[in-house]
Amino acid sequence: MRLDLTAKSFGPRPILGPVSLTVGAGQRVALLGPSGVGKTTLLRIIAGLDRDFAGTRAVPDRLAMVFQEPTLLPWRTALTNLTLPTGATRAEAAALMAQVGLAGREAAYPRQLSLGQQRRLSLARAFAARPGILLMDEPFASLDEATRDRMLDLTAQLLDSSGAGLILVTHDPAEAARLSARPLTLSGSPATLG
Numbered sequence: 001m002r003l004d005l006t007a008k009s010f011g012p013r014p015i016l017g018p019v020s021l022t023v024g025a026g027q028r029v030a031l032l033g034p035s036g037v038g039k040t041t042l043l044r045i046i047a048g049l050d051r052d053f054a055g056t057r058a059v060p061d062r063l064a065m066v067f068q069e070p071t072l073l074p075w076r077t078a079l080t081n082l083t084l085p086t087g088a089t090r091a092e093a094a095a096l097m098a099q100v101g102l103a104g105r106e107a108a109y110p111r112q113l114s115l116g117q118q119r120r121l122s123l124a125r126a127f128a129a130r131p132g133i134l135l136m137d138e139p140f141a142s143l144d145e146a147t148r149d150r151m152l153d154l155t156a157q158l159l160d161s162s163g164a165g166l167i168l169v170t171h172d173p174a175e176a177a178r179l180s181a182r183p184l185t186l187s188g189s190p191a192t193l194g
């Protein structure tokens, strides 16, 4: 994927630009920088969720996004949460559930799962979509240390086995290092990549 952004504003307020970013097949990058600098704004533009910017975006790859909170369908079983939005087969979905430690919970509804289990299911769903690039916005924030560690390990394993690229928004350079993601820091106002 390639983004050549010349400028992004909210109303009269310039937020970003110029920013050029290329992420090739299987490459991993982390967007770092202080709170409010524009990391989420940049990720939303990459994701195609915000098209109100000056510049060009070329995204030939399939994208999947993992948000901070698990966004599961409450009235669907865990397995169907993986198959329905992604087109994955039941066998593929079950294999992914096993990979994230949820074997045997296929028939559970999201409310019957702990928050940590729901997060792991959300992670599995992102990979069920067979993304070329996975986009993650602070997915490990506000987790207790053990859960965060487990999620980081699982994410690294799933990235390795799928070959997907990664664009990770994080405050924490250690997270970038754990996922072997090249750190890129947004700074300034409007923000650019250092």
Ligand SMILES: Nc1ncnc2c1ncn2[C@@H]1O[C@H](COP(=O)(O)OP(=O)(O)OP(=O)(O)O)[C@@H](O)[C@H]1O
Residues within 6 Å of the ligand: 010, 015, 033, 034, 035, 036, 037, 038, 039, 040, 041, 042
């Ligand atoms: N929809 C919006 N309308 C107006 N201003 C916005 C909007 N979304 C974000 N902003 C502003 O754009 C700036 C960048 O926000 P953004 O959420 O991208 O920062 P961030 O680097 O991801 O911050 P954090 O690390 O705290 O999540 C902030 O000043 C924010 O107030």
